[in-house]
Amino acid sequence: MASELARDRWHPPVIEGRLVTLRRHVPENLAAVVRWYRDPELARLSRYQTRPMPFEEIEHFFRTRLLAADAFAYAIHQRPSGRLVGLTTFSNLDPDNGTALFHITIGEPDSQDRGLGTEATELMIGHAFDVLGLHRIGLSVFAFNSRAIRAYEKAGFRVEGRLREAIWRDGRHWDEVQMGILADEWRAGRVGAVAAPAVGEAELVP
Ligand SMILES: CC(C)(COP(=O)(O)OP(=O)(O)OC[C@H]1O[C@@H](n2cnc3c(N)ncnc32)[C@H](O)[C@@H]1OP(=O)(O)O)[C@@H](O)C(=O)NCCC(=O)NCCS
Numbered sequence: 001m002a003s004e005l006a007r008d009r010w011h012p013p014v015i016e017g018r019l020v021t022l023r024r025h026v027p028e029n030l031a032a033v034v035r036w037y038r039d040p041e042l043a044r045l046s047r048y049q050t051r052p053m054p055f056e057e058i059e060h061f062f063r064t065r066l067l068a069a070d071a072f073a074y075a076i077h078q079r080p081s082g083r084l085v086g087l088t089t090f091s092n093l094d095p096d097n098g099t100a101l102f103h104i105t106i107g108e109p110d111s112q113d114r115g116l117g118t119e120a121t122e123l124m125i126g127h128a129f130d131v132l133g134l135h136r137i138g139l140s141v142f143a144f145n146s147r148a149i150r151a152y153e154k155a156g157f158r159v160e161g162r163l164r165e166a167i168w169r170d171g172r173h174w175d176e177v178q179m180g181i182l183a184d185e186w187r188a189g190r191v192g193a194v195a196a197p198a199v200g201e202a203e204l205v206p
Pocket residue numbers: 042045046104105106107111112113114115116117118119140141142145146147148149150151
């Protein structure tokens with residue numbers, strides 16, 4: 001009971017925004033996740049290998065990285081319809097150093113470019129800094145993915161470096177761009193916001 005309460009604090013069932021609601025995954029989300037992970041355009045934009053992923057691999061990813069009780073992952077639902085349109089996760093959550101890596105996919109093409117990705121990113125990093133008490137969030141993005149870079153910049157990420165020519169795509173090499181945001185930068189960008197007390201480290205890892 002106590003550990004369930006702790007989980008509800010560090011990984012709430014629902015995080016409500018203006019354009020999107022983040023909800024913990026339910027088993028029924030698998031079909032949409034399979035469809036997104038088999039979409040060649042999404043693979044081109046976000047995966048190192050563009051070969052089609054076998055169902056078993058996607059199902060394993062869904063079960064262990066999205067649905068599992070110790071996975072910090074959310075389904076992105078568009079408001080007000082509640083339609084499932086994407087997913088977002090933190091990986092490499094490191095309580096010793098206060099760091100995590102951020103990932104997001106708006107899988108439904110007609111829900112892209114409407115501000116949903118930027119808001120979902122802001123909700124995730126706001127939770128990470130204001131509730132989990134993390135210090136730094138990092139991400140990596142392919143240099144040709146200008147829309148993603150723009151959305152991350154709008155949410156407050158800065159370019160920190162580049163892995164030169166790390167990705168072969170569309171007949172040429174591209175840089176992989178490293179971006180990051182620090183807790184102080186997040187707070188400075190939110191004048192007037194009241195930060196919630198941080199969850200203790202012991203609660204961060206379930
Ligand atoms: C990347 C992603 C999360 C962004 O979310 P989104 O909801 O589509 O983006 P938003 O509408 O919040 O913001 C996009 C911004 O990029 C701009 N943009 C769109 N296409 C662009 C392009 N080709 N070049 C530059 N900017 C572009 C938009 O105009 C908008 O900026 P603005 O508000 O200043 O006008 C989403 O598009 C997605 O998941 N795409 C497919 C998978 C992917 O790329 N994942 C990220 C892997 S690192």
